[in-house]
Amino acid sequence: MPCVSLLNAISELLLVRPSCPVRSGICGLVLPLCVLMAGCQGREFSSSSVADGAAAETTASAAADSARSNSLSSDIVRSDCEAIAGFAFVGGGEFVRGSDRTEREYAYRISAEGAADSPGEVAEIEAKYRETGWFDREPEQQTESLPSFCLGENLITNTAYQIFVRATEHAAPGISADAYQSQGFLVHDYSEVEPYLWQGDQYPTGQGQHPVVLITYEDALAYAQWRSVRDNVTYRLPTAAEWEKAARGTDGRYFPWGNDWRAEATNWAKNGPAGTRAIATYPLSQSPYGIEDMAGNVFEYTSTLVEEELVEKSNGSHEVLLKGCGWDDYPGFCRAAYEHDRPVDAKHILFGFRLVLLP
Numbered sequence: 626m627p628c629v630s631l632l633n634a635i636s637e638l639l640l641v642r643p644s645c646p647v648r649s650g651i652c653g654l655v656l657p658l659c660v661l662m663a664g665c666q667g668r669e670f671s672s673s674s675v676a677d678g679a680a681a682e683t684t685a686s687a688a689a690d691s692a693r694s695n696s697l698s699s700d701i702v703r704s705d706c707e708a709i710a711g712f713a714f715v716g717g718g719e720f721v722r723g724s725d726r727t728e729r730e731y732a733y734r735i736s737a738e739g740a741a742d743s744p745g746e747v748a749e750i751e752a753k754y755r756e757t758g759w760f761d762r763e764p765e766q767q768t769e770s771l772p773s774f775c776l777g778e779n780l781i782t783n784t785a786y787q788i789f790v791r792a793t794e795h796a797a798p799g800i801s802a803d804a805y806q807s808q809g810f811l812v813h814d815y816s817e818v819e820p821y822l823w824q825g826d827q828y829p830t831g832q833g834q835h836p837v838v839l840i841t842y843e844d845a846l847a848y849a850q851w852r853s854v855r856d857n858v859t860y861r862l863p864t865a866a867e868w869e870k871a872a873r874g875t876d877g878r879y880f881p882w883g884n885d886w887r888a889e890a891t892n893w894a895k896n897g898p899a900g901t902r903a904i905a906t907y908p909l910s911q912s913p914y915g916i917e918d919m920a921g922n923v924f925e926y927t928s929t930l931v932e933e934e935l936v937e938k939s940n941g942s943h944e945v946l947l948k949g950c951g952w953d954d955y956p957g958f959c960r961a962a963y964e965h966d967r968p969v970d971a972k973h974i975l976f977g978f979r980l981v982l983l984p
Contacts, residue, residue, distance in 0.1 A: 701984040706775035709858065712982050713871075713914045717773035720870040721877030723764035724962040728879060732760045732957030735886045739895060739955040754957075763962050766877070769866060776863055776871045777979040779904045779917050780836035780925070781848065783828035789848050790826050792855075797823040798839035800972045808971055812953065820900070821974050834903040836923045836977035842945045842969040845926050845978040852980070859983040862928040865964060867981065868948040872920070873961035874913035881912040881919045886956045891921030894953050901952055901974070918949075920959040923977035925949045931966045943969050951975035 706714040724732070736759075737751035754760075783798075790797050799822045802815045820829060821839055828837075840848075849860045863871070878884055888895065890909035892902045905917040912919040924947040931944040944966045950959040953975065957963070967976070 700772045701775050701982070702773070705984055706773075706982060709775070709856075709982055711778050712775045713778050713916050715771075715774050715776055715867070715871050715914050717771060718875065719768050719770045720873070720875045721766060722769045722866060722869055722962070723766040724760065724960070725766040728766070728960070728962065729760040729763065731879070732960060732963075734957075736955040736957035739886075739888075739893070739957075760957060760963065763964065766962075771866060771870055774863070774867055774871075775982040775984075776867065776914070776916055777981070778915060780923065780977045780979050781845075782834050782904060783837050784833040786837040786840070786848065787826060787828055789851050793847075793851055795844070795847060795851075797826055798828075798837055798844075798972075799823050800839055805972075808968075808973075810967070810971075810973075813974060818974055832901070835901040836904060836918070838901065838923060838974050838977055839972045840976070840978075841972055842926050848978075849980055860980040861983065862926055862978060863981045865927040865929040865946045865948055868925065868927055869961050871914055871916050872912050872948070879960045879962070881961070882909045886959075888956075891918075891959060892952045893921050893950065893959060894955055896921075899952065919961070921950055921954070922952055923949065924951050924965055924975050926976065926978040930969075945969050947976060 700717055701714075703714040703716075706712050733751055733754050736754055737747045740750050741747045786798070789795060800818065805811075805815050805818060818839070821832075823829070823839075845862060849862060853860045872881055873879070880886065880890070882890055887909060891907045892910075902922060904922075905911075907918070907921065910920045910922075911917050927946050927948055929946040931946060945968075947965045947967060948961075948963075950963065967973075
């Protein structure tokens with residue numbers, strides 16, 4: 626069994642993945658599970674890059690993710706979900722996941738049109754997007770089935786995360802200039818990161834209702850575990866399959882609002898001031914289930930780890946799938962089918978999260 630698959634299988638049983646598999650040196654589990662997980666530490670990985678022709682393998686990974694989603698849930702009923710404020714019920718059953726060639730062709734075109742400052746630039750920009758193969762890595766379109774689940778209507782905000790930081794003395798969101806540089810994916814200069822840095826346990830002024838960023842996958846897991854204890858229920862991160870169904874519904878639509886890109890619908894590179902916005906600012910980005918910000922604003926951590934055989938790595942870290950798109954992205958990236966992978970210890974001004982409530 627691949628190492629990452631082992632981590633997924635064990636930690637899904639525990640509902641919230643422990644930190645011990647990912648270089649923390651701490652195992653908060655019983656000894657037998659720690660022994661199994663220990664074999665997953667210290668392995669050689671590369672930096673994130675999906676091999677040519679990985680779409681078929683990615684589709685297999687997607688099927689495995691759907692199976693994990695089924696194993697994680699026991700069909701929560703609507704009344705139990707809606708009894709907890711701030712959560713939306715997503716009914717069980719089939720949905721369309723992934724993309725086909727028609728959708729990917731559309732994604733390349735609208736991304737180029739969105740990025741271009743004049744019509745004459747579109748063809749050149751589209752050619753560059755196609756050369757990178759951004760959208761060719763998506764899972765092939767298929768019909769999958771999931772049990773019902775209960776997803777947070779909103780991203781976790783700075784205000785909500787501050788309660789956790791103050792209650793537990795967990796490290797506040799932030800990253801040093803050196804650490805940021807060492808991550809390697811530097812679309813934004815560190816000067817653009819500084820407005821998001823906390824001062825002690827205080828988030829930046831005016832950002833209380835913005836999604837919390839500059840947190841790792843493990844920070845998100847720690848928050849879920851703490852809040853589970855506080856609320857006397859069980860939370861976890863959504864799987865990539867759950868997130869996608871929650872974003873696009875059952876009819877295979879490309880975006881939460883439908884198949885046609887709408888420039889005013891969400892927080893993206895050319896709509897509004899650069900940066901995160903308060904949650905639920907864009908009504909059109911609400912999904913068919915009433916879940917906010919399912920396109921734009923920030924990428925979202927899922928509980929789905931990338932199968933190690935699908936990527937080449939060099940930074941000694943596992944990788945996690947993120948769904949959605951960031952406030953600096955272009956239209957094709959904001960489709961529900963798109964997915965992005967990053968190291969589990971990454972911190973960025975584009976990464977946030979929301980929770981699933983378990984029965």
